[in-house]
Amino acid sequence: MSVLKIERKILEKNDQIAERNREIFLSNKIFTMNMLSSPGSGKTSLIEKTILKLGGQIKFGVIEGDPQTDLDAQRLNSLAIPVVQIITNGGCHLDANLVNDAFSKGSFSQVELLIIENVGNLVCPAGFDLGENIKVVVVSVTEGDDKPLKYPVVFRNSSVMIINKIDLLPFVNSSIDQLSKNALEINPSLKLFTTSCYTDEGLDLWCEWIKNQIIHR
Amino acid sequence: MHEFSLAKEIISQVGRIIPVNDLPQIQTIKIHVGEFSNVMPDSLLFAFNSLIEGTILNNVRLELEIVALKVKCNICQQVHPIQTNSFVCPNCNSRELQLFSGSELFIESILMKDN
Ligand SMILES: Nc1nc2c(ncn2[C@@H]2O[C@H](COP(=O)(O)OP(=O)(O)OP(=O)(O)O)[C@@H](O)[C@H]2O)c(=O)[nH]1
Ligand SMILES: [Mg+2]
Ligand SMILES: [Zn+2]
Numbered sequence: 001m002s003v004l005k006i007e008r009k010i011l012e013k014n015d016q017i018a019e020r021n022r023e024i025f026l027s028n029k030i031f032t033m034n035m036l037s038s039p040g041s042g043k044t045s046l047i048e049k050t051i052l053k054l055g056g057q058i059k060f061g062v063i064e065g066d067p068q069t070d071l072d073a074q075r076l077n078s079l080a081i082p083v084v085q086i087i088t089n090g091g092c093h094l095d096a097n098l099v100n101d102a103f104s105k106g107s108f109s110q111v112e113l114l115i116i117e118n119v120g121n122l123v124c125p126a127g128f129d130l131g132e133n134i135k136v137v138v139v140s141v142t143e144g145d146d147k148p149l150k151y152p153v154v155f156r157n158s159s160v161m162i163i164n165k166i167d168l169l170p171f172v173n174s175s176i177d178q179l180s181k182n183a184l185e186i187n188p189s190l191k192l193f194t195t196s197c198y199t200d201e202g203l204d205l206w207c208e209w210i211k212n213q214i215i216h217r
Numbered sequence: 218m219h220e221f222s223l224a225k226e227i228i229s230q231v232g233r234i235i236p237v238n239d240l241p242q243i244q245t246i247k248i249h250v251g252e253f254s255n256v257m258p259d260s261l262l263f264a265f266n267s268l269i270e271g272t273i274l275n276n277v278r279l280e281l282e283i284v285a286l287k288v289k290c291n292i293c294q295q296v297h298p299i300q301t302n303s304f305v306c307p308n309c310n311s312r313e314l315q316l317f318s319g320s321e322l323f324i325e326s327i328l329m330k331d332n
Contacts, residue, residue, distance in 0.1 A: 124219035
């Protein structure tokens with residue numbers, strides 16, 4: 001019997017392509033955000049709202065990832081920005097290669113902020129580097145305030161957490177305080193925002209923060 | 218379900234490393250899986266075993282070593298294992314911690330039968 005030492009990452013290929021993506025984004029001066037959440041927490045709604053508020057000031061591009069349909073891309077079509085839909089055919093996460101492909105299909109070279117909406121899933125996408133600058137995790141109040149404790153990896157790996165659907169707080173028994181506390185328990189450097197895409201509450205602070213990221217990118 | 222993608226990656230990486238003629242000599246592939254890597258060991262084994270069935274790698278064993286989540290404290294410099302849902306230094310209660318281990322996901326070694 002002989003033993004061959006290998007010591008190579010299983011996701012080595014993905015990480016190499018992610019590194020290439022990072023170089024492409026950097027050389028085009030594009031700030032990239034990888035948005036993660038459970039299905040239906042409001043990723044597309046937040047993207048729509050953000051573009052409606054900042055579209056005049058920042059050049060956006062969006063890559064949409066879904067297991068099936070281009071419904072999310074269709075929703076963004078009226079916003080007059082470059083959008084590419086990735087359909088993963090049931091796949092539970094985006095990988096760096098899919099993003100690399102999508103990027104070459106869109107006209108993104110003038111874009112300042114590229115938002116990548118990942119497949120709705122708090123587990124699988126967390127381990128795949130896409131070459132993004134930051135991961136933004138979205139949780140809605142209807143999901144309960146224990147999500148950070150149940151899905152710690154994605155909260156640890158994200159820079160920002162958006163608590164969405166706060167207009168629904170009166171109807172559910174989860175609290176922003178508890179949700180924030182649980183998230184900070186996992187990752188004390190998480191930047192927190194609370195938003196509603198129905199009342200627009202909190203969206204201005206979020207947009208202000210994004211503008212700063214773009215200016216200082 | 219990303220365990221299937223990971224199992225495919227393991228198989229294709231082994232295919233890149235080991236010359237085709239030597240593939241039947243592979244007995245065991247040893248991998249390290251961090252406790253904080255979001256990988257379910259049983260799903261990964263199931264995915265791997267389903268994918269190799271009827272192929273040249275048919276009887277290869279995938280051996281998983283689970284690596285515990287440990288953090289290094291920026292304040293007291295000590296390394297400690299922690300629970301996945303509480304990032305607090307067990308020694309000094311600081312929250313300024315770096316991941317020391319637990320996110321691993323790599324092929325450690327391949328055991329080959331001698332021919
Ligand atoms: N009440 C309320 N509903 C919201 C809010 N944001 C989004 N929604 C609704 O929640 C549902 C899902 O929103 P989407 O924006 O499609 O969520 P998503 O995360 O993009 O969903 P997937 O891409 O399918 O994972 C839609 O019916 C939205 O109208 C909010 O702040 N408050
Ligand atoms: Mg969506
Ligand atoms: Zn300490």
